[in-house]
Structures are given as C-alpha cells and as structure tokens.
Amino acid sequence: AQTVTQSQPEMSVQEAETVTLSCTYDTSENNYYLFWYKQPPSRQMILVIRQEAYKQQNATENRFSVNFQKAAKSFSLKISDSQLGDTAMYFCAFMKPFHTSGTYKYIFGTGTRLKVLA
Amino acid sequence: GAVVSQHPSWVICKSGTSVKIECRSLDFQATTMFWYRQFPKQSLMLMATSNEGSKATYEQGVEKDKFLINHASLTLSTLTVTSAHPEDSSFYICSASGTGPTTGELFFGEGSRLTVL
Numbered sequence: 401a402q403t404v405t406q407s408q409p410e411m412s413v414q415e416a417e418t419v420t421l422s423c424t425y426d427t428s429e430n431n432y433y434l435f436w437y438k439q440p441p442s443r444q445m446i447l448v449i450r451q452e453a454y455k456q457q458n459a460t461e462n463r464f465s466v467n468f469q470k471a472a473k474s475f476s477l478k479i480s481d482s483q484l485g486d487t488a489m490y491f492c493a494f495m496k497p498f499h500t501s502g503t504y505k506y507i508f509g510t511g512t513r514l515k516v517l518a
Numbered sequence: 519g520a521v522v523s524q525h526p527s528w529v530i531c532k533s534g535t536s537v538k539i540e541c542r543s544l545d546f547q548a549t550t551m552f553w554y555r556q557f558p559k560q561s562l563m564l565m566a567t568s569n570e571g572s573k574a575t576y577e578q579g580v581e582k583d584k585f586l587i588n589h590a591s592l593t594l595s596t597l598t599v600t601s602a603h604p605e606d607s608s609f610y611i612c613s614a615s616g617t618g619p620t621t622g623e624l625f626f627g628e629g630s631r632l633t634v635l
C-alpha cells in the first residue's frame with residue numbers, strides 16, 4: 401500500500417526567506433503523480449504544484465519548486481521569497497491513476513503547518 | 519482554474535436529523551468526485567469515491583448507510599449524513615477530477631462544517 405509521510409508538523413519562516421517542506425512516499429508503482437496542495441485558513445484546498453513521476457525535470461511554479469527524487473521517493477517543496485499569504489497547511493499527495501475501480505486514488509500526507517512571520 | 523462549489527458552508531442540526539451537502543463542478547464535467555472528512559488540524563480522510571451514474575466506493579470503516587452519496591450527473595454529487603449524531607460533527611470536503619489536460623488534479627470545494635447538537 402502507498403503511504404505519504406510529512407515529518408514536519410509545523411514550520412515557520414521569515415518573510416522573504418526560503419523554506420523547504422519535506423515529503424516522502426512509499427510505492428511500488430512506476431507511473432504516478434505527486435502534488436502539493438495548500439489549505440489556507442479559509443479552508444479551501446488549492447493546488448500548488450504537481451509532478452508527473454515519468455518526468456525527470458523538477459516542476460516549478462513561480463516561487464514554488466519541487467525537488468523530486470524518484471529513487472529516494474522524496475518530493476520536497478521549496479518556497480522562495482516567502483510571503484505572508486503563504487501561511488497555510490500544506491499537504492503532499494500521491495495519486496495513482498487507474499485505481500482498480502477505474503478511478504484515481506489519492507493519498508494525502510498529514511500536513512505541515514507553515515507560518516510566515518513578518 | 520476549475521471551480522467546485524460546495525453548499526452549505528455551515529450547517530447545525532439536531533441529533534437524529536439528516537443533512538445533505540451538495541458538491542457542484544461549475545465549469546467542467548467531473549467524472550469522479552471524492553468526499554473527505556477532516557478533523558481539526560488533521561489530514562483529509564477519504565470517505566468515498568463516486569463516479570457519475572454508478573454506486574460510490576466507500577473506504578473501509580465508512581458506513582455506507584450513514585453517509586449516502588449520490589452522483590447523478592457530471593456536475594453534481596451529494597453527501598447525506600443520515601440520522602446525524604454529535605460524533606458526526608466534522609468538516610466535510612468534496613473534490614472533483616475531470617479529464618483532459620488537468621487529468622489527475624483535484625479541485626476542491628470550500629468545505630462544509632457540520633455541527634450536530
């Protein structure tokens with residue numbers, strides 16, 4: 401069974417600094433997707449960044465980038481130039497396409513609560 | 519990005535009553551919808567997966583007779599908490615995935631906070 405582990409329950413970072421959130425996962429699958437989702441205090445989850453396992457290049461979205469190490473099963477999120485609006489709960493997620501029922505199967509980590517300090 | 523709307527955002531009900539939560543995909547066809555439950559400061563717990571026109575697939579430990587899920591169209595799924603009790607109080611979140619370039623990405627509703635008195 402797949403598992404997703406986020407070992408940092410809480411983190412804080414000074415505004416404008418860089419912070420890295422860690423995520424490791426365990427799977428025997430070769431084809432899968434990885435995501436980072438953000439859940440701000442408003443509670444609606446939004447996608448931050450996604451990575452297809454077959455792509456070697458690390459995904460980047462503006463100030464957000466990932467360090468995807470497939471062999472090590474690691475998928476960390478780096479937030480550069482942190483802003484107060486980045487304060488949120490961040491969830492790492494593993495998605496296996498073509499679940500046995502024909503749908504997607506998502507597994508979420510336990511989350512990392514990030515606080516950006518002014 | 520795609521929009522998923524969830525209603526109601528807040529609901530308070532008496533013990534023993536049933537509550538229906540709606541999840542709508544506003545600008546895309548959601549072939550699959552997921553229902554999650556989230557306890558304070560915890561991760562999302564998948565309750566069930568539903569495909570349009572078919573029965574929902576419930577996760578182990580989730581009572582299908584208590585949490586009725588209907589996915590009658592490609593834009594609407596409903597979760598009905600039947601005979602609600604205080605222990606059912608929680609934050610319920612729906613999400614939807616479609617097809618095309620965003621295949622695999624989940625679009626989340628705003629969540630519904632249920633309080634059972």
